[in-house]
Amino acid sequence: MPAALAGLDDLGPAVRDRLCGFVRTLRDNGFRVGLAESQDALRLLATAGLDRPAHVRPALRALFCGRRSDWDLFDALFDAFWSGTRVKRRMTIAGSLTRTGQQTLHSLARLQQSSAPPGLPSEAERTEGDQQTEADPSSRREGASRHESLARTDFRQIADPAALEEAHALAGRLARAMQARLTRRDRASRRGSRIDLRRTIRASLGTGGTPINLIHRRPRHRPLRLVVLIDASGSMGFYTAVFLRFVHGVLDQFREAEAFLFHTRLVHMSDALREKDAGRALDRLGLMADGVGGGTRVGESLATFNRWHAARVIHSRTCVMIMSDGYDTGDPELIRSGMAALRRRCRRIVWLNPLLGWDGYEPTSRGMAAALPFIDLFAAAHNIESLAALEPYLARL
């Protein structure tokens, strides 16, 4: 500590303030920088040999970055901050955000940021509640029922951007709530019968080294791996964004999970989903989903998946979850052979089809009909409630 303090005196308050500003900018951009890091940074700046920006930059980068996305962002932030140009509090991460759909996604980033601790109600919910508490004691129930009705509304019918944002937040919270429950179940279900030698011998001391009481050890329950394929074609437009939000939340809980997106081709998106910040992840995904317009090629995407990715991401304890409406402009035979190949590799196939929630829908489209025989669970996914209904199934995996 004395050494660090001496360093601070040498530096003078100006540098210290600038550094604090830099740390604040980093935090605003999603860097996890704690007090200890700031202190170490001061020590670094006070160290001889670090008097040129070319030397300071890599040193601070090593200290402040925690993950690849930080690393890629750092140089731009460093330049923007230290070269004097003013930096926006939160930099635009994903290039151009011109289309309306993406704007909604981007605005989610702000929402996500403001609702920091999980479990707390989001901004929107809180303000709504606050406004009503004075006027009406039953407001709580009203707030809840509003959510309830939102949970039952088809995503397609939510037009108001604010309501859509709320639906997103709801999907995020649902995913978080599921996460907690799924994890606890995992712990509770461990059982097994390997002998724990260490404890057994400890216990055998009292009986002169004869192990009378065998003490068992419970091996870890190995969870299934989850692989998600999301259809991002035009016909799915209303659902894709909410699905992504939901999947981003749920995947966090599966230790082994991979996600792909397909429209006319297949895109691997696990990296984007590993992004902790939901808003930022969705921004990146938004760009990926923004593929060539036009028809979906479910069959070809499946074939690509089987050919290039399946061997790596699928093992015998894998559940594949496909989110698609099954409308396909390609050859249904391709879908059939693709699904058959997938079936051979994995343990379970879940197909979530938003259309299934519509009245009078029959899975008669050629693509869907070809895929049906290979599916273990064919479920609706058109509103929050139907997503919530998946939980018991996911918990059993």
Added chain:
Amino acid sequence: MLDRQAIADRLAGVGYVADAGLATALAVMELLKRPLLIEGEAGVGKTEVAKALAALHATRLIRLQCHEGLDRAEALYEWNYQRQLLAIKAREHQDADETEEHVFSERYLLERPLLAAIRQVVPPVLLIDEIDRADEEFEAFLLELLSDFQVSIPELGTVCATTIPRVILTSNGTRELSDALRRRCLYHALDFPDVDREARILLARIPGIDAALAQQIARLVARVRKQDLAKMPGVAETLDWAAALVGLGVSRVDDDRAAVHDTLCCVLKTREDQARITRAVSDRLVGEAA
């Protein structure tokens, strides 16, 4: 004093060619006594960093290879049960408390990498390889060890570190690591080396390689990596390839294109990749690189 040039030179002295960023990270690590987390694809030379660091400080490299289900018994310490059982039998008629004291003493303790690392006389380099393969519980435990550098063994008491090891963690990114661990560590994202650096690596590692050939091979590998491959060739593959070509007496890659194509087995490790780089493709790449 943060002398990164000195570190880069000394690393080069032990055969590791580091760029300025990595040299700085290692210098900062020395200064702040924090662990360094290195992330990057397989084959970019993450593990080599630790080996080079150990060679540089002329100290022991203690390596913990992580895998799924890694637990404290494998990582930290274990009791030698067979010897304990024998000892208990031999002391059957003695006082039970004394026996317990005896069998849970230092003599029966098996050191595993983490415990060994904090009980050295000279600070070693502790390499925790592929931390992303271990599970969250282990990560949390590791975090505790890395901040306190002391271990409590219930039967023996608390073991404090005699020296603080230099810790290097590597990750392939198969699982997201916790923020807490990331914050505790310095971070360096390691990419495949650029052409110049790879050529210098070849010169440093392959005895008797010509500088022009090293440059050509480095350019060639850079082009191979740009192809749409299932498995990108790492630096180790480049070294193998260069050694093979030198062994075959190739002095320029464009002199003997058949030899170049035939030795592609050093760098292409899947059937798809081999099928993709046909003779025509490899000839074109050689033409570009020459």
